[in-house]
Amino acid sequence: MGSISGLSLLLLVVCLTSPSVLGGKILVFPIDGSHWINMDLLIQGLHAGGHEVTVVRTATSWYIKENAPHYRSITVTLPEAMNMEEQDFFANLLTNILTIQREGGSFISTAKWYWEMLGALSEIHQQAGQLVTEIFENKTLMQNMRDTQFDVVLIDPGVPVGVLVAHELKLPTVFNVRWITSGEGHAVVAPSPTSYVPVAGHVVSDKMTFGQRVQNTIQYVFNMFIDRFIVCPHYDRLVDRYFGPDVNFYHLLQGADIWLIRVDFVFEFPRPTMPNIAYIGGFQCKPSKPLSxxxxxxxxxxxxxxxxxxxxxxxxxxxxxxxxxxxxxxxxxxxxxxxxxxxxxxxxxxxxxxxxxxxxxxxxxxxxxxxxxxxxxxxxxxxxxxxxxxxxxxxxxxxxxxxxxxxxxxxxxxxxxxxxxxxxxxxxxxxxxxxxxxxxxxxxxxxxxxxxxDKPMHPLDTALYWIEFVMRHKGAAHLRTESYKMPWYAYHSVDVTCCLLAVLLMLIIIVVRLMRFLCFRLCRRRKPKQE
Known part of the structure; x- marks a missing residue:
């Protein structure tokens, strides 16, 4: 009897001290197509761990099914299908781009190529904005989301609809990310020196010549222009409408608790990182099974x-x-x-x-x-x-x-x-x-x-651990820098540099005037002696 009680006590202690999360509730905002394939793997892993997963999808979703054994869904009907959910969209886009590229590298053909890409990009995010509006204007749906009391929101921020919903529900967020509105995910959350970190869209290695570094900087400025003037305005309008002028969309994007970045440095060039980034490149990989x-x-x-x-x-x-x-x-x-x-x-x-x-x-x-x-x-x-x-x-x-x-x-x-x-x-x-x-x-x-x-933990287990970590601790604020809230001149220490230069200039002026004064006094003393 005593041994049974001891065993029960041991099991109780293990359960109380176990790092696992029992029966958590996770709200997921995925992206259709190939992005859904890897998000679905995370969802399957979370379901196997005993969590309840709810996936937000549109009625015309291409891959994301309404009914599945490992998640329940919230289906939102839009006035028209999103471009990314039309199976012919990317095939038509590719055909047009190939046609333009075959015309040669002239200014006109390059301008056509960018016009095609930027037009498609803007339309995708404009349609994503409609999805946010449909969710927020559906008071019954929003109340159901609040009543469900989710623990965390898992988001693919390539189309960052879920960022706004998570802010409205006041929930911690985890990103399953490779690409974000301005390019590669690191560009938003970690220092990205253009001297040796290739910018998204610039096909070079991390060992750049001077000319390539110039091009890299120009590409960085161009990417920021696209993000600020093509992508973000669709979300800025929604933030102003639902949250007011005190909330900044880009700050919401940068404020995610954990970034699960689908990168392994076996493949990616070395670069700076941050403590709230976990690397899960290759998490979908597994041993092969017999063929048919x-x-x-x-x-x-x-x-x-x-x-x-x-x-x-x-x-x-x-x-x-x-x-x-x-x-x-x-x-x-x-x-x-x-x-x-x-x-x-x-x-x-x-x-x-x-x-x-x-x-x-x-x-x-x-x-x-x-x-x-x-x-x-x-x-x-x-x-x-x-x-x-x-x-x-x-x-x-x-x-x-x-x-x-x-x-x-x-x-x-x-x-x-x-x-x-x-x-x-x-x-x-x-x-x-x-x-x-x-x-x-x-x-x-x-x-x-x-x-x-050769890793201590499979990347999929790493991803599941960090999602559960955020659920256990209601976020991961201690790993997240608040530097994104600093004005640009403070972030880059422009104000400090200007202050130090001003002090240095003042010291130089003081020294120069002092030397002139001493020279003047010395000259006056020597003049009578010479006479």
Whole structure:
């Protein structure tokens, strides 16, 4: 009886001192498309940990389903579908951009490219503002959110709708982030010297020449211009309307308690960081599972040559047929089998060695022992899965950050990059053959894989720990600097510098006048003696 009581007491002590959070309530604001894939993994992990998860979605959401076993949803109906939720939006955007880029690097074509991108960006955030309005104007919905008594809001701040809702509900926030309104997430929360930290949109390494540093600074100013005058006005109007002039939208954005940044420095260039940043790059990576019998049979038929995987991610289902036909013609000339995720018009010149699929188990194929290379667009999900499994890449960047991503891989000798606007069957074939036959690509990627896997805790466990940390402690204010509330001249110590320069100038003036005075007195004393 005594031993049972002792065991009960021990279990009670363990339960009381355990760092876990039992039955927490989490409100989630995700972004559709590929961003949802990794957010959904976090939600599954939180659900498995006993938490109740509520996901805010729109009625026209592309990937985010209304009913799921691991979360409940709040569905908001908008007057029209958001661009990001239209499956043809990114395909049309890519087609237009490729057309513009093929016209050459003239000022007119560059201006067209930026006009296309900035117009799409502004419209996405304008539609996101409508979502905020629909939520705030629905008094019943807002009251239900308050009555639920959520513990934390988990947000993908690429479209920062949830930041405003979290402020209204007075809840701590955790960001699941790589990109934010002004570019890469670090630019908002951590010091980002333009001397060695490449700015989003500038495809260079961290070892910049003088000219590249000039371009980096100009790109930084341009990004700030876009953020302040293209993106933020949509949210500033909402903040003024619902919170008044004393609340600053950018301060709300910078005031998140924890930033779960989807970066691993095996891939990213070294840079300054902050104590409220946790790195979870590659948290979606996991060991591969057996393939279906049909796929396994196709893969095994490759024999000693192995196979190549090609996928352009979730946003862009296919390239224009004139490009895919060149790719197909190149694939037809190699002995390897090819598994190609392709949903568009069937390309010409397709060889018997190539299998087209609408969907494929990417992680399981990348983990198969017969895989030789991965032809990819450079999205971070695919990149980290390739690093995890040690598979070299033929990079074909299409949109957004993809050119910067594949550059980082190329610098480390694990990828060969092809410009899709100049792609021919010959240069594509040469790139594929170089990755296949030059062992340095695979060896270098195996080295990255070993570094990426060598961690004290899996990145997914790191993410779940910090979300629960914020729930346990009702925030993480002790890790968050308040420097973002300082005026720019104080943050950069312009006022201190001016003060010190003024004091120095005064000292110089005093010393100069004193010396002139002494010289004058000395001259007056010497004059009578000379007479």
């Amino acid at each position: 019998s049909e796929l396994e049979e196709f893969v095994e038929s490759s024999g000693e040559h192995g196979f190549i995987l090609m996928s352009l991610g979730t946003l862009v289902k296919s390239l224009p047929v004139e490009i895919t036909s060149e790719i197909a013609a190149a694939f037809a000339q190699i002995p390897q089998k090819v598994i190609w995720r392709h949903a568009g018009e069937r390309p010409n010149n397709l060889g018997n060695n190539t299998l087209l699929l609408n969907w494929l188990p990417q992680n399981d194929l990348l983990g198969h022992p017969k895989i030789k290379a991965f032809v990819a667009h450079g999205g971070t999900n695919g990149i980290y899965e390739s690093i995890y499994h040690g598979v070299p890449i033929v990079g074909m960047p299409l949109l957004f950050d993809q050119a910067e991503n594949v550059l980082r891989l190329e610098i480390q000798g694990v990828a060969k990059v092809v410009d899709v606007t100049k792609l021919t069957r010959q240069n594509f074939l040469e790139a594929v053959q170089e990755v296949l036959h030059n062992p340095s690509y695979r060896n270098n990627m195996k080295g990255l894989s070993a570094l990426h896997r």
